[in-house]
Amino acid sequence: MSGLHELGAAEVARRVRGRDVRAEDVTRACLERIASGDAQLGAFLLVMGERALDRARRVDAAVARGDDPGPLCGVPVALKDVLAVEGVATTCGSRLLEGYAPPFTATAVRRLEDAGAVLLGKTNMDEFAMGSSTENSAYQPTRNPWDLTRVPGGSSGGSAAAVAACMAPLALGSDTGGSIRQPAALCGVVGVKPTYGRVSRYGLVAFASSLDQIGPLCRSVEDAALALSAICGPDPADSTSSAEPLPDLTAALEAPARGRRIGVPWSFLEQGVEAGTLAAFREALRVLESEGATLVDVSLPSLPHAIAAYYLVATAEASSNLARFDGVRYGKRADPGRDLARMYGETRERGFGPEVKRRILLGTFALASGYYDAYYLRAQKVRRLIRDDFDRAFAACDVVATPTSPTPAFRLGEKSDDPLQMYLADIFTVPANLAGLPGISVPCGLSAGLPVGLQLVGRAFDEETLLGVARCFEQATDHHAARPPF
Amino acid sequence: MLDSPAMTRVDESVVAHVARLARIELRDDERRLFARQLAEVVAYAESLQALDLDGVVAFGGGGAAPAFRDDEARPGLPKGRALASAPDAADDLFRVPRVLP
Numbered sequence: 001m002s003g004l005h006e007l008g009a010a011e012v013a014r015r016v017r018g019r020d021v022r023a024e025d026v027t028r029a030c031l032e033r034i035a036s037g038d039a040q041l042g043a044f045l046l047v048m049g050e051r052a053l054d055r056a057r058r059v060d061a062a063v064a065r066g067d068d069p070g071p072l073c074g075v076p077v078a079l080k081d082v083l084a085v086e087g088v089a090t091t092c093g094s095r096l097l098e099g100y101a102p103p104f105t106a107t108a109v110r111r112l113e114d115a116g117a118v119l120l121g122k123t124n125m126d127e128f129a130m131g132s133s134t135e136n137s138a139y140q141p142t143r144n145p146w147d148l149t150r151v152p153g154g155s156s157g158g159s160a161a162a163v164a165a166c167m168a169p170l171a172l173g174s175d176t177g178g179s180i181r182q183p184a185a186l187c188g189v190v191g192v193k194p195t196y197g198r199v200s201r202y203g204l205v206a207f208a209s210s211l212d213q214i215g216p217l218c219r220s221v222e223d224a225a226l227a228l229s230a231i232c233g234p235d236p237a238d239s240t241s242s243a244e245p246l247p248d249l250t251a252a253l254e255a256p257a258r259g260r261r262i263g264v265p266w267s268f269l270e271q272g273v274e275a276g277t278l279a280a281f282r283e284a285l286r287v288l289e290s291e292g293a294t295l296v297d298v299s300l301p302s303l304p305h306a307i308a309a310y311y312l313v314a315t316a317e318a319s320s321n322l323a324r325f326d327g328v329r330y331g332k333r334a335d336p337g338r339d340l341a342r343m344y345g346e347t348r349e350r351g352f353g354p355e356v357k358r359r360i361l362l363g364t365f366a367l368a369s370g371y372y373d374a375y376y377l378r379a380q381k382v383r384r385l386i387r388d389d390f391d392r393a394f395a396a397c398d399v400v401a402t403p404t405s406p407t408p409a410f411r412l413g414e415k416s417d418d419p420l421q422m423y424l425a426d427i428f429t430v431p432a433n434l435a436g437l438p439g440i441s442v443p444c445g446l447s448a449g450l451p452v453g454l455q456l457v458g459r460a461f462d463e464e465t466l467l468g469v470a471r472c473f474e475q476a477t478d479h480h481a482a483r484p485p486f
Numbered sequence: 487m488l489d490s491p492a493m494t495r496v497d498e499s500v501v502a503h504v505a506r507l508a509r510i511e512l513r514d515d516e517r518r519l520f521a522r523q524l525a526e527v528v529a530y531a532e533s534l535q536a537l538d539l540d541g542v543v544a545f546g547g548g549g550a551a552p553a554f555r556d557d558e559a560r561p562g563l564p565k566g567r568a569l570a571s572a573p574d575a576a577d578d579l580f581r582v583p584r585v586l587p
């Protein structure tokens with residue numbers, strides 16, 4: 001029998017509810033795995049050991065009484081450190097927020113706990129979720145469990161590495177331009193960015209408010225469906241959260257691929273995809289076809305402009321959102337001298353790392369007097385073109401397939417001196433954020449021993465079809481069962 | 487002030503200007519580095535200037551239409567909890583350096 005830390009989320013919930021295993025033992029197995037491996041991996045910024053065990057014991061007690069603690073009964077969950085938990089340190093990977101303990105809990109996190117989940121700890125991330133490698137964390141790098149010399153992707157790299165290394169069956173991340181799907185792909189796990197508005201952003205430290213969504217990272221599509229069913233839904237604390245009813249995602253997993261139309265934007269893929277990644281992608285399409293799906297060539301002509309639009313919109317919104325970090329209400333204050341402006345300037349100079357400063361400056365530039373129309377507004381119009389491209393494509397297909405990332409995991413330090421090159425690697429993930437659409441990355445094989453992700457993007461609020469197709473692919477292959485040598 | 491968009495060139499003076507707007511006291515070496523890096527990114531983003539976007543309606547994410555709740559008083563965050571993470575607080579207030587000399 002495999003170790004308890006290797007069980008998936010749905011399996012844990014079933015077995016804890018059936019009194020086959022105790023939530024406390026599963027939690028302890030995950031904590032032991034973290035204790036033995038995380039010094040090498042660097043996935044966690046904070047482990048909430050006693051709190052987790054206490055919570056797990058309460059789940060066990062409820063089960064023993066005959067109560068059902070919920071669909072995530074006893075499932076240990078790791079949280080990207082961008083999500084607020086009342087009274088628990090929340091750093092966003094930044095020195096500026098060192099020591100900050102929020103006075104409230106994020107809605108998505110509260111919903112997980114209400115569904116019976118056990119919070120294990122907070123995971124490492126690029127500072128304020130800005131990055132694609134988790135190298136921008138002010139605290140530590142996180143390593144890819146498939147190859148410790150390589151990055152786990154980012155910005156939710158700690159969550160992806162923790163799930164891939166079986167330190168947690170489930171984690172939450174946030175995705176502004178691919179920050180769930182890309183690290184999921186690079187670490188060989190499943191990651192979902194829901195439709196914009198599906199999950200309340202209350203308690204998620206804001207990066208780019210019109211792009212940010214919270215979503216799960218886990219080791220199967222079934223586990224993703226379980227997590228999404230718990231966290232989605234309207235919330236009075238987030239005016240952009242949607243009241244659109246969530247279909248029964250578990251039932252959606254039973255739908256066959258037969259008759260599904262998979263759109264492939266072949267001309268867009270000519271932009272450059274690493275050979276092993278392209279081979280794995282082509283093989284994934286062949287599998288879907290053999291399962292009865294039809295492949296359709298679709299055109300998304302505005303996508304080559306996605307990166308430029310994304311880095312204007314995201315940084316503009318970030319420059320505004322991060323204005324709140326000024327050393328007054330929370331975080332570390334620098335230079336408490338006599339001059340207020342100097343206090344602001346020094347606090348932000350010392351508190352923010354280079355990537356955050358770069359993006360605040362770029363965003364301030366894009367919003368500066370005389371520039372708003374030329375940059376921010378133009379970029380928002382390009383988003384409309386991209387959304388229109390997808391809407392036209394969805395007349396001919398049910399989901400759009402691409403590789404999640406043009407390359408597998410790169411080496412630590414390989415791209416950190418060249419921001420533009422790092423940004424260009426987000427080419428396949430940013431379109432879904434710009435268009436507000438749901439996307440999933442599922443493992444689809446290896447390139448030179450490193451995981452490759454298949455990305456599917458669906459219609460707005462059609463997570464049902466998205467997860468259904470992903471599940472068919474997963475059942476037809478054993479890529480999701482591959483584990484890193486770590 | 488900044489140039490017109492058609493001839494945008496990001497140099498150290500532009501970076502110094504936006505850093506002032508963003509309230510970040512950059513070091514000299516950072517100003518040089520960011521000028522070079524931001525010039526590259528802005529040059530890349532200039533491709534958007536060639537697009538014909540007349541009549542295109544901006545798209546802001548596609549979330550729900552802003553939902554308004556009833557205008558009823560309800561409890562907010564208690565002062566003590568709001569102040570708990572402040573770097574400097576006194577008398578139930580956030581304390582900051584004086585604004586006027």
